[in-house]
Amino acid sequence: MKFSILIANYNNGKFFKDCYDSIIAQEYKNWEVVIIDDRSTDNSVEIIKEIIENDERFKLYENDANYGVGVTKAKLIEDATGDICGYLDPDDIIKPNALKSAVEVLEKRKDVVLTYSRLAKCDQNLNILSEFQSAMQVPNGQDTFFNFPIQIAPFVAFRRNVYLKGKKINPELKIAEDQDLYFKMYEVGKVHFINQTDYLYRAHSGGISQNDNKAKSYNYYARSIWEAMQRRNLKYINGKPVPEKYTDPQEIFSLLEYQNKILFRIKKKLIIILQKLFS
Template sequence: MKFSILIANYNNGRFFKDCYMSIIAQEYSNWEAVILDDVSTDNSLEIIREIIGSDPRFRIFENAENSGVGITKSKLIEIADGEICGFVDPDDAVASDALSSAVAIFKQKKDIVLTYSKFAKCDEYLKPIEISKMTDQVVNSSPFFFNCPVNIVHFVSFRKEVYEKTEKMNTEMKIAEDQDLYLKMYERGKVQFINKVHYLYRLHSGGISQNSNKPKSKEYFAQVIFNAFRRRNLKIINGKTIPKVYTNPEEIYDLLEYQNRFLFKVNKKLIIFVQKIFN
């Protein structure tokens, strides 16, 4: 079972060495790394090519014009040769057992379409600061799961064959394109949490979802959730009517506010416990 590590790069060549070292250190050997540069304005490609050298496991491509993360990641999935795909940002890194742990689950459980793990927030030098507490196993097969509050984050891997049966990645997304992907995959099968730190997430000023981009991220995520409402043909959530047209993010988040309540969280944990026993 081949694993395609997908890397969308834009001006992050200066961080790539750490990413590269974590990839070649993988315990699982049947992998490829596919890199697509979105017309970087720095010397990223030069740096990346020098680091990779002649290693045939790495394939590098370039967009003809700057296209944004949605289009770039969509193209990466199309280019991938592997049965399993997983995105790694060029400024981040993965644990040595990240691929082997995911592949083991996909081989054992045919109904699993996506896996995800814990991640560590790191400083600019990729030194871990804290392990995120947001990741955990989610309820499977629920029409009312929207990953809000967020549980599915890094490191995510998924079956390409199943992805091809979805509406695929929304190429218009500039942020939250990953959340759009997760929800579409969730609708096609079961997802499984791996209780290990498999991803090192670097915090730095150039991060696309960090700092000044956070308000934009919230806006895009609300649109992702609204699109999920439409795909699932939902009309009402928790007694509230879903708007027919998207207007603003707060209207969407207000509909899901009940999922933050204590009783809802308790009930969710009970459902997850039962699903673990019978699956």
């Protein structure tokens, strides 16, 4: 299986060397890297070109305008040639066995369309600050699963051919395009949690979902959930009506508050146990 590492860059060239080094260090060697620069205003393209040099495993493209992450990440999948795809932000890194672990699951489990592991939040110098403890196996085949609270998170790998046959990433999403992808893949196959930390997430002022962008991230996340509700033809969630139009993120999240309750969490764990027994 060929693994396509997908990188959407905007003004993060200064961090790319760490990202590059983590790719070169991968234990699994059958990979390519597809990079699209979304019209950076810094010298990202020059930096990336200097680092990758003439390595044919790296493909660098440039958008003719700043289209945003939704458009760029959708185009990355189309430009890829691998069997498996996984996003890696240019300011983050992955551990050496990230690709290998995902491929091993996807080769063995033909019913699995997406794998995910655990990320660690780091400072600007990639010193680990905390690990994302909420990452765990989620129940498969549930119409009311919306990754709330968030459990599916990077490092994520998914089957490219399955994605191309189904619903594509909504290009209008400026943030939470990853959630949109997770929901759409979840709707067509099983997802599998790999219990290890593979992804080091660098916290810094320029991060797209950090600091001033947190409110926007909250809004786009809610919108991706509402769109999933519409695709699944859900009229009610836990006895409450699903709004016919998306207007307020809190209106969407309030529908899912019951999923944080202890009884729901116990039921979810039981479903997961049963699914593991019969998988």
